Ligand code: SF4
């Protein structure tokens with residue numbers, strides 16, 4: 179295909195507020211990554227994310243997700259907030275401040291898929307946590323960033339507060355060079371992880387990760403969590419906040435991620451007294467909706483237990 183069309187896709191991605199857009203060929207993932215992932219599952223380190231063990235064959239070979247796929251397009255959308263919750267309020271991870279990223283990212287990526295279809299007739303598949311795929315590996319391969327010891331994708335000069343979206347397309351596009359940079363290995367993320375979920379060179383241990391335990395967990399909270407949860411009601415940003423690659427981040431320009439006044443006004447007390455209707459009003463369009471008010475209150479109980487210790 180012509181470089182002109184590749185450039186047009188990048189320009190469209192930029193106009194849709196994506197901060198990075200890279201391209202790679204499609205093929206099976208390296209055995210080393212596959213083996214490490216299988217070990218993570220076998221050791222039970224996926225914790226409550228049972229879905230992570232599904233469709234290992236598709237995860238190992240993204241070409242199976244779209245017959246005839248030739249290119250991966252990796253995209254990154256900034257979610258770093260413009261406005262923050264008061265520090266004394268129960269803290270939500272930055273990524274959950276606004277509208278559900280699945281919907282926002284999917285809408286924008288579908289616009290790119292539609293453009294490719296109308297210009298070339300080629301098909302695309304948009305993957306936003308909706309397909310078993312090694313997003314960060316593919317993003318690195320497409321040249322947009324590297325994976326830090328904190329397991330986040332870090333975009334050189336821009337940091338890690340990005341949603342990553344992967345598209346497969348049957349359109350052949352000249353690949354970019356893989357990103358060969360690496361994090362500065364300061365190990366702050368390992369030291370600052372409140373729950374000991376990070377180890378050098380290993381995927382995060384979801385059984386201990388507060389992000390998994392406060393968001394994905396649908397059962398009771400393990401008793402030890404109250405000793406480390408701090409004021410985190412939903413998710414955890416500790417291993418990103420301490421990362422020097424995030425020292426000069428800029429706030430998102432995506433309006434959908436702007437927090438509402440009601441969200442910014444949440445307190446311990448308002449969570450306790452919140453009705454189902456009020457929860458729907460604040461979180462109806464948010465990823466928090468899936469976790470539900472009952473589980474937020476479970477998390478709040480762990481926070482209060484911790485404060486009383
Ligand atoms: S999200 Fe929090 S608990 Fe999970 S690995 Fe990072 S610092 Fe640790």
Ligand code: SF4
Pocket residue numbers: 326327328329361362363364365366367368417420421422423
């Ligand atoms: S905190 Fe340090 S070790 Fe961890 S990802 Fe960032 S640069 Fe790498």
